[in-house]
Amino acid sequence: MEHIVVVGSGDGGTFTANLLASELGKEIRDGLVSLQLVGEHLEHPFQPGNLDIAFKGAAPRKYLRDESRLLRKGVEFLHDPAALIDFRQRMVSTKGGKILPFDHLVIATGAVADPTIIPGLAQGALNFHTGPEDSSKIWKALQDFKEGTVVVAIASAPHKCPPSPNEAAFMLDEFFRKKGIREKVRIRFLTPYPRAYPAERVSEVVAPMFDEKGIEVTTFFNVDKVDPEHKKITSMEGESFDYDLLIAIPPHHGADVVVRSGIGDSDGYVPTDKGTMKVLGQPGVYAIGDATNIPVSKSGVVAHLQSVVVAHNIVNEARGTHDELAYNGRINCPMEVGAHRAIFVSATYASPPEDQSPSTIKYIEKRSFAMIYWRALNGSLERVFDMFFGPTRFPVEELQEAKTA
Numbered sequence: 411m412e413h414i415v416v417v418g419s420g421d422g423g424t425f426t427a428n429l430l431a432s433e434l435g436k437e438i439r440d441g442l443v444s445l446q447l448v449g450e451h452l453e454h455p456f457q458p459g460n461l462d463i464a465f466k467g468a469a470p471r472k473y474l475r476d477e478s479r480l481l482r483k484g485v486e487f488l489h490d491p492a493a494l495i496d497f498r499q500r501m502v503s504t505k506g507g508k509i510l511p512f513d514h515l516v517i518a519t520g521a522v523a524d525p526t527i528i529p530g531l532a533q534g535a536l537n538f539h540t541g542p543e544d545s546s547k548i549w550k551a552l553q554d555f556k557e558g559t560v561v562v563a564i565a566s567a568p569h570k571c572p573p574s575p576n577e578a579a580f581m582l583d584e585f586f587r588k589k590g591i592r593e594k595v596r597i598r599f600l601t602p603y604p605r606a607y608p609a610e611r612v613s614e615v616v617a618p619m620f621d622e623k624g625i626e627v628t629t630f631f632n633v634d635k636v637d638p639e640h641k642k643i644t645s646m647e648g649e650s651f652d653y654d655l656l657i658a659i660p661p662h663h664g665a666d667v668v669v670r671s672g673i674g675d676s677d678g679y680v681p682t683d684k685g686t687m688k689v690l691g692q693p694g695v696y697a698i699g700d701a702t703n704i705p706v707s708k709s710g711v712v713a714h715l716q717s718v719v720v721a722h723n724i725v726n727e728a729r730g731t732h733d734e735l736a737y738n739g740r741i742n743c744p745m746e747v748g749a750h751r752a753i754f755v756s757a758t759y760a761s762p763p764e765d766q767s768p769s770t771i772k773y774i775e776k777r778s779f780a781m782i783y784w785r786a787l788n789g790s791l792e793r794v795f796d797m798f799f800g801p802t803r804f805p806v807e808e809l810q811e812a813k814t815a
């Protein structure tokens with residue numbers, strides 16, 4: 411019997427397991443393949459919903475679903491976190507004491523937003539990256555906010571969803587305008603990057619809109635510490651700003667199990683081939699989504715598109731066929747910019763993000779994603795996505811040919 415183990419039941423892990431169950435259904439029924447999904451939580455969050463919880467007052471439970479109801483037949487879900495991933499012995503051990511041998515492994519353990527890394531950040535700042543409950547604290551704080559300075563700060567990069575800090579600033583602006591107190595509120599945006607948005611062509615669109623809305627940007631601001639008592643945030647460059655409300659994107663690192671197992675880089679991300687999604691030097695082992703060290707945005711769309719490649723390549727390995735695929739680096743991250751408009755940050759490895767005009771159509775596309783996410787996880791919308799995203803994968807031979815050309 412071939413054993414497939416997927417660790418992490420978030421966006422990428424759930425989708426990969428479902429694709430494998432769909433593709434290998436017969437082999438699973440015939441007892442030739444086992445497919446185990448190892449998860450930490452019984453409930454599955456739609457993480458982009460955190461922005462609506464924080465800045466539009468959505469209920470924290472609105473974007474949660476039972477994991478077991480999202481899974482296809484054939485996936486064995488183990489609600490028992492992985493304690494160790496052992497490449498040498500080719501097995502995963504769980505906190506509950508189970509030993510899961512694998513022939514094919516997918517590491518989909520995501521990234522952890524960790525405010526405790528920077529002195530004072532956990533005490534002084536609120537954030538919308540550590541879950542729905544923490545996001546709802548922002549909404550509560552906004553209800554009592556009458557006047558003063560709100561600071562949105564990116565504590566360090568990389569972090570999940572690169573557009574989300576800019577989006578937060580736009581949503582704050584809109585919130586205070588609707589409340590009729592915008593002129594009493596100063597919004598500051600502190601970023602370690604040299605411009606309002608990391609990608610230059612996107613920044614050319616975002617920076618003038620920030621200007622127009624009076625959102626003040628400070629670049630090259632690498633957060634060093636926060637003084638919660640005096641409400642002051644200080645950078646490594648020695649600059650300080652006072653705040654009345656601080657909303658910060660916490661520093662991120664790889665999952666604890668990756669760090670503990672000694673299979674990550676210095677930030678706990680798994681060294682992975684950016685095309686085949688194979689973990690470097692480990693046959694039959696793949697990583698996807700936020701867990702990898704690939705320099706591509708940590709986003710659900712990326713995890714989704716990489717899952718298609720990984721599931722295909724595992725089926726290819728299990729059946730001994732020879733049509734391996736590679737991911738082409740397609741990203742597609744939405745950013746709401748207020749007044750029911752949005753932009754998308756779209757690129758591939760070969761084509762950097764383009765500038766673009768904000769539109770209501772893009773806003774509707776972004777909003778509809780929240781509704782289709784749950785169905786997208788079972789693989790039934792792949793034809794629609796293929797049309798929407800265009801080419802996202804190519805035969806691996808083309809990669810080899812490009813390397814030898």
Ligand SMILES: Cc1cc2nc3c(=O)[nH]c(=O)nc-3n(C[C@H](O)[C@H](O)[C@H](O)COP(=O)(O)OP(=O)(O)OC[C@H]3O[C@@H](n4cnc5c(N)ncnc54)[C@H](O)[C@@H]3O)c2cc1C
Pocket residue numbers: 417418419420421422423448449450451456457458459460461490491492493518519520521538539540570571574665666667698699700701708709710711712713742743744
């Ligand atoms: C505020 C916000 C807004 C966002 N907006 C967007 C957006 O608009 N578009 C977009 O594409 N993306 C967006 N994202 C990013 C997106 O949610 C993530 O990039 C995506 O969920 C990554 O998928 P993943 O499977 O790699 O990780 P995750 O979905 O985070 O899943 C990782 C899973 O691994 C589990 N895990 C960790 N350790 C263990 C262990 N030891 N054992 C078992 N399981 C373990 C975790 O519990 C988790 O369930 C947003 C994120 C945030 C926070």
